[in-house]
Amino acid sequence: MNRSLDSIKQPVVERTNFTLDLVSGSGGLSVPEQRRLDNWFATMDLGYGDRISIDDPMSNPSTKEAVAAIAARYGLLVSDGAPVTQGFVEPGKSRIIITRSRASVPGCPDWEGRFASNYGNATSPGFGCAVNGNLAAMVANPEHLVQGATGTGETVIMTSNKAIDSYRTQAPTGQGGLKTVSSTSAGGN
Secondary structure, eight states: OOOSSSSSSEEEEEEEEEEEEEEEEETTEEEEHHHHHHHHHTTTTTTTTOEEEEOOTTTOOOHHHHHHHHHHHOOOOOOOOOOOOSSSOOOEEEEEEEEEEEEOOOOOOOTSSSSSTTTOOOTTTTTTTHHHHHHHHHSOOOGGGGTOOOOOOOHHHHHHHHHHHHHHHHHHHHTOOOOOSSSSSOOOO
């Protein structure tokens, strides 16, 4: 029995890692491997909220540049560091990892006890399902429910100051006085 106004049903973020091992050499990824990676990204319907990382035992900058160029076509950047995945990366290969997060509210909707009497003045078992379910469905990047978004640390002062300067330099609207209006003049009615 929940006698508070805190929702028991909270959003849960699930992460799934998808991996693709590509042949990489000292020159990075070959053109066929780059096409294979691009086709995999298209098949995975890569988009905002997905995180791309590389597990490359050689830490070859050419491989990272090739993957970053293909990821840029989808509007994404390659993350530093890679999550731990099952198995190991064989020599001469690089593992590309897509981390996809999904938010949901388990146990919602909950209609249990909707006809029961409530002598303890408690909230219903489904209290908060609508708000938390909508939040989980609408958040663009579910990872932001866990850690929040981090800023770049840069403040764009020029654009914010344009609006402030425009507001400060405009003449007040009542500066010229009030217009003379006659109720007897023909107004075209």
